[in-house]
Amino acid sequence: MxxxxxxxxxxxxxxxxxxxxxxxxxxxxxxxxxxxxxxxxxxxxxxxxxxxxxxxxxxxxxxxxxxxxxxxxxxxxxxxxxxxxxxxxxxxxxxxxxxxxxLAKLMRIIEIDPLARTARVQPGVRNLAISEAAAVHGLYYAPDPSSQIACSIGGNVAENSGGMHCLKYGLTVHNVLKLRAYTVEGEFIEIGSDSLDAAGYDLLALLTGSEGLLAVITEVTVKLLPKPQRAQCVLAAFDDVEKAGQAVANIIAAGIIPAGLEMMDKITTGAVEPFVNAGYPLDAEAILLCESDGADEEVADEIERMKAVMHGSGAVEVRVSQSEAERVRFWAGRKAAFPAAGRVSPDYYCMDGTIPKRALPRVLKAIADLSLEYKLRCMNVFHAGDGNLHPLILYDANQPGELERTEEMGAKILKLSIDVGGTITGEHGVGVEKIDSMCDQFAAPELAMFHAVKRAFDDTGLLNPGKAVPTLHRCAEMGRMHVHAGQVAFPELPRF
Amino acid sequence: MDATIQQLAQTLRDASANKTPLRIVGGDTKDFYGNPCTGETLSTRAHRGIVEYEPTELVITARAGTPLAEIEAALKDKGQMLAFEPPHFSKSPPSPLTPLPHRGEGKSTLGGCIAAGLSGPRRPYAGAVRDLVLGVRILDGAGADLRFGGQVMKNVAGYDVSRLMAGAMGTLGVILEVSLKTLPLPATELTLHQQHNEVDAIRLMNEWAGQPLPISATAWCGGDLGIRLSGAASAVEAARKKLGGDVVDATQAATFWQGIRDHADPFFAKDETLWRLSVKSTAPAITLPGTQLIEWNGALRWLRTDASASDVRAAAQEAGGHATLFRHGKSEDGVFHPLSPTLAAIHRRLKKTFDPAGILNAGRLYPGM
Structure with missing residues (x-):
């Protein structure tokens, strides 16, 4: 759309x-x-x-x-x-x-069970409020989308939200145990259970990330985790984006799963530094933030190994946070990337493709080329550990034609994500925004199956219609019917 | 599309047209699991092999007929593992009642592992099979070749049909290929042994789970509590000091956890009816007659009992979960916990969506679907 x-x-x-x-x-x-x-x-x-x-x-x-x-x-x-x-x-x-x-008025934290490490909350409860309420028990709710001070848990479930710590702690789908929900007819359903699995099909996985098309969630039971004893962050600067990408692969190859592993390119560090004074090396082509958390001994070990890998991967500078204040400062710039984009440009458009990490140099090069072609600046922030790329295209909606150019460039970036074996959306959802790109990612029989799954829950099609899954008609009109292996759904049907 | 897939797809199209029920078989090691299901055998064993494995992407993609052991060996070679510790039931001899042509080579395959959706001792700490599924390629009941999810960690495009396949018992499609997230093997493992009664053991396991300790498995049976620690040597050593107890010999410990995982442990050797109670981890001790083995910090309770199915199901429900009649049960009791009428209706509609002719493993999960 x-x-x-x-x-x-x-x-x-x-x-x-x-x-x-x-x-x-x-x-x-x-x-x-x-x-x-x-x-x-x-x-x-x-x-x-x-x-x-x-x-x-x-x-x-x-x-x-x-x-x-x-x-x-x-x-x-x-x-x-x-x-x-x-x-x-x-x-x-x-x-x-x-x-x-x-669902904003349903905002009660119903119960925190510290021994079972669960929280039962209404859908309007803010993501961060769960961790705040659990803090007295030494527990927290792991998924932390960057909007966590404002976004609600019901929305997190609907979108299967991620965050900075997904690689180690998973997405929303990995951290939810049970839902109370109502079907479009207003019939009550309980999905999942207080145990670690439930009888029958995994409807909990199906509902998580279903963008409000299958049922309306009225209560969520989430898993809480023990707060790590300690967290420390390595900041590594590289004079070449490709080397930074290789360093990410080397970290994983060394058997390390960092609590967070983020990359920012030079345009991004340049944009955020004036606002947060994080002390980023501004001449670096890319910087990596690599966090370790856990028990004291484990973190001490892991930080040494991370430093060695960064040096071995050709980092021109490696710093380790020496205090909690410094760790927070390292992250401040990453967390300020979106607001900073808003300050350096009247408007920005955030993309959300996920790619295999090995494709990073190719994708970044292609984005740089598109940036020149469309005469639009682009900041690249990247959940590097799990391959989720957030290019921020900077534009000015008041300049005639810039929004159209931005949307076109965005669609090309998404197409590229698919071409390298990735996906059009890692954590933001399809909604209305990426609905046309779904025609590129899925073949017609798969889209038809999504519609059929929707009908199994909502035969009337009254729940959030028009979102998340494009009609086959729409894809065909866009000229973007994606056919793989020569297969078409219902080949017997006429296709306009 | 390769020849094996074309052949499978053709079989499905024909079976769909003729309403011929099919019984999907991989290594045929879990024939005992689920409700009885008859039909012509559709073997996935010929469709085997690792398609792609890139350790630095933490992803492996393999065909359904690939033996789990082959996948695990490839991962181990690169210092990685399937963190959900899938059970291999290969040691269990095929039931004498199984007709000969249906007996497999006795090796668990990837497809069966995903379809059964069972996870081993590491599950509460590293996730279940469904948590690590990233993408699938399936043939639906009508033989359409479909791909969902992908090979990346984060992917919210479309409904999560891949995870839906985990535990669906083959009733929604013939799994062709699966992409799974892999994780590094822990640097060190060490098992501790302590003695506690059931009530104390349940409380302690839950208290420990609320602390940043590198625990990767727990199992209690008859007063003995085993605790496995996994991670950096320094962290394992610090946890050992903190928790106390006897250190179990490494070989003995490996055999013990594998025995729990694969049901080769003496606890599982008896022919008594075996129930799997998945409950809230803090649920009080189950008071039904019989013998128990407790895993997953208390969230999984294996129970050998002659109590009635309705009593066991009521106890599991009371404990915040559900009960599965895992082995040696009476078929009239049904294997899986009954669903609420609204959920059952959704299940039937989903089944019809993926398998309109109702030919795939019909009745294996629930009667009539």
């Missing part, structure tokens, strides 16, 4: 009926429909896409969520679930004829 696609008009005729039906059981203040009231919901973290919702519903309890779903199902109104609205792919973009179902 393109941000330039026109928003749909709000269905004013139905608005009154739907709002009235919802106000039969929700307080008036929890059912919004006037333009000024619903304006804050017109977009999520991907602000290039905007659409006014027909009605916004703000239930505060599980039974209220259920009644919203039952009501919408009875009236055949599409429902778009929304958490904190920080998503970067437009997964919570409203519909002009739909109800935006905000």
């Amino acid at each position: 393109s941000a330039l696609d026109k928003p749909a008009p709000v269905n004013v005729a139905r608005q009154h009926d739907v709002a009235t039906a919802l106000r039969a059981f929700l307080p008036a203040a929890s059912v919004l429909f006037s333009a000024e009231d619903v304006k804050p919901y017109e977009c999520d973290g991907l602000s290039a896409f905007r659409q006014m919702p027909m009605v916004v519903a703000l239930p505060a309890t599980e039974p209220e969520v259920q009644r919203v779903l039952q009501t919408c199902h009875r009236m055949q109104v599409p429902v778009v679930p929304r958490g904190a609205g920080t998503g970067l792919s437009g997964g919570a973009l409203p519909l002009g004829d739909g109800v935006l179902l905000s």
Whole structure:
């Protein structure tokens, strides 16, 4: 989809009926429909896409969520679930004829069980709030997307969010035990269990990352981990991006799984340094941040091994954080990369492809070439350990044609990610943003299977329609029907 | 598409058209597991071999018929492992009731390992088989060749159909290829032995799991508690000092953990009905009659008992989990824990989605699907 696609008009005729039906059981203040009231919901973290919702519903309890779903199902109104609205792919973009179902009022931490190391929370609880509440027990919730101060756990599950520490501690899917959820008809389901697995198909994996298309989550039980005794970070500077990429491979080859392994290129360090004074070597072509955490003895050992690998890989400078303050300073620049992009450019567009690490030099070279071709600057930050690349294309939406050029360049980067054996999205989701690139990544029979999986949960197609999986028709119209091995789904069907 | 796949796909198309039930078989080492399922044998053994293994990417891709042992040897050669410690049930002789043509070569294959979805002692610390699955290539019931996921750690494009295949007992597709995340072998391993009663053992295992200790397996049986430590020598040594107990001879320890993993341990040798209770790790001691072996910090309780299926299922549910009739059970009791009506309906619709003719391992997971 393109941000330039026109928003749909709000269905004013139905608005009154739907709002009235919802106000039969929700307080008036929890059912919004006037333009000024619903304006804050017109977009999520991907602000290039905007659409006014027909009605916004703000239930505060599980039974209220259920009644919203039952009501919408009875009236055949599409429902778009929304958490904190920080998503970067437009997964919570409203519909002009739909109800935006905000789960933000379900924000209670129901229980922390320190001995079992679990937290049972409502979907509107912020990611960081779980770790804060668990801290007194020496525990924390591992997945830490960079928006963790604001993003909610319900949204994390819907998007299968990652973060800086995924390589060692996994994604959301690895850290969730159980969900309470409602189907589009408003029927209750419990997915997963308080144990480490559940009977039947792994619906927990299927729901995690399903972008709100299969069910609405009303409670999440997450796994908590013991806080490491100590964390220390190695900062290594390289005069060549390829050498930095090789150093990443060498770290893994040495049998080390770092707690975090991040790369920033020269444009990025140059952009962030003035804001955070992290002390980055600004003449380096790339820097790596490599973190070790765990028991004291283990970290001491691992840091020595990491240093040796960095030197052996040709680092021109290697520093080790000597205090917690210094470690935080090393990371401050990485964490400030997005805000810094916002300061050096009026607008930026963040990509999210994941690639095999060995393809890094090729991909970075190609991005540099595209940057010249499209006359757009690009900052590269990279979850190097797991191959998740975040090129930030800098542009100015007020310059005619720049947004179009940006989107085109972005799509080319995603295509490149697929071509080297990777994926169009590592952690931000498809949403509306990358829906056309799905036509490049999957063949028609696979897309058809995704639609069939959706129907197994939501036969009516009322739950977050139009997101995550493109229609075959759309792919065909885009001229991007991807056929591998000569296979087409339902070859007997005519194809326009 | 290579010839083996074409042949498998053709078999599926024909079986689908004729509604011929198929029984998918890899190494045929887990014939005992799941509900009885009949059908023409569809062997995946010919589709074997490692497709790609790049240690620095932490990913291995192999065909379904590849023996697990072959994969593990290739990984070990590069200092890596399958961290979920998959069981190899190769030691168990085929049941005399199994018709001869169905008896395999007695070697667990990758496909069977994924389809059964079983993980070994390291599971609570390093993840389950589903946690390490990155991508699959399958043939659905109609013979369509489909790929989901991929070969990278982080991938949220499309629904996570790859992990759905783990534990689906072959009812959703014939697995052709799997990509798995690999992890480095620990530098050192050491096993400690302590003596505790069941209640204390459950409490201690959970307390330790809440501390930054390099524990990689726990097993309690009849008053004996085994604790395996894995990691840097310094960290293992520090944990040994902290936890105390006798250090078990390394060879003996390796045999012990392998015995737990592969059910070669004497506990599993009896012909009594064996239940697998997956419960909340802190759940109080299960009070049913019989003998228990506890793993996973208390989250997995193997129970040999003659208690009724309904009593065992009720106890597991009360303990926050579910019970599987693992071996030597009565077929009328069903192997897997019953689902709620809403979830059962979703299961049936998913089955129909992937296997419209209902020919793949029909009934092996639940009756009628």
